[in-house]
Amino acid sequence: MTGVRGRFFSFEGIDGSGKSTQARLLADTLRAAGHDPVLTREPGGSAGAEEIRRLLVEGDPDRWSAETEILLFTAARRDHLEKTILPALNAGRVVVTDRFADSTRVYQGATRGDLRGHVDRLHDEMIGREPDLTFVIDMQPGAALSRGLARASGEDRFEDFGIAFQERLRSGFLALADDFPDRCRVIDGNRPAEAVARDIAELAQASL
Numbered sequence: 001m002t003g004v005r006g007r008f009f010s011f012e013g014i015d016g017s018g019k020s021t022q023a024r025l026l027a028d029t030l031r032a033a034g035h036d037p038v039l040t041r042e043p044g045g046s047a048g049a050e051e052i053r054r055l056l057v058e059g060d061p062d063r064w065s066a067e068t069e070i071l072l073f074t075a076a077r078r079d080h081l082e083k084t085i086l087p088a089l090n091a092g093r094v095v096v097t098d099r100f101a102d103s104t105r106v107y108q109g110a111t112r113g114d115l116r117g118h119v120d121r122l123h124d125e126m127i128g129r130e131p132d133l134t135f136v137i138d139m140q141p142g143a144a145l146s147r148g149l150a151r152a153s154g155e156d157r158f159e160d161f162g163i164a165f166q167e168r169l170r171s172g173f174l175a176l177a178d179d180f181p182d183r184c185r186v187i188d189g190n191r192p193a194e195a196v197a198r199d200i201a202e203l204a205q206a207s208l
Contacts, residue, residue: 008085009026010100010102010131011023011099011135012100012102012103012135012136012173013173014139014144014169015144017137017139017189021193022193025193026197026204029201035093039097040096040097042097043076046080048079055072066112070104073104073108074104074123085129094208101130102136102180106169110175110176111172132183133183133203134177134184135203136177136184136187138174138186138189139170139190141163141170142163144189174186185203
């Protein structure tokens, strides 16, 4: 569709909450409506960021400190922003990303130490961009963790931190939604994927 302004949608939530599925379903819905969405993910979404992704999501849970993770995630996000997100937005396309800076705010900034200030300062200096609309998929941690581990993707470093970590993550994402009420929408993920997708599509299309 011509004349459509670039819009930036992100999906957030705990591991196994269905973010990736919902991001893909939204991209499919937008495509069917005549848009040309860019479906991407973090960490990753560009060649350089995908290389950093493997460092972050594979291996022992104690492989990196939270401080080191913040630097790695920010480096990956900067490359993602330069190579994928900004070019698409400048071309008037819709970008749908599975995770963005909010994940770093919660995973490293809130649940692995009081590092939120460091995350926000790095974000302001090196990224400087927030999504137009963020969908926080809220789900019971036990069910989400079981789903995430069942994938056996090999990218389960954060799932290996256990249920207590996932419970802290859930609280962190809900608190973050309160911090950014203008762009964050909490979506009940404890429902069939189709029902969740309908709610998300309605909100997304209304904002275009």
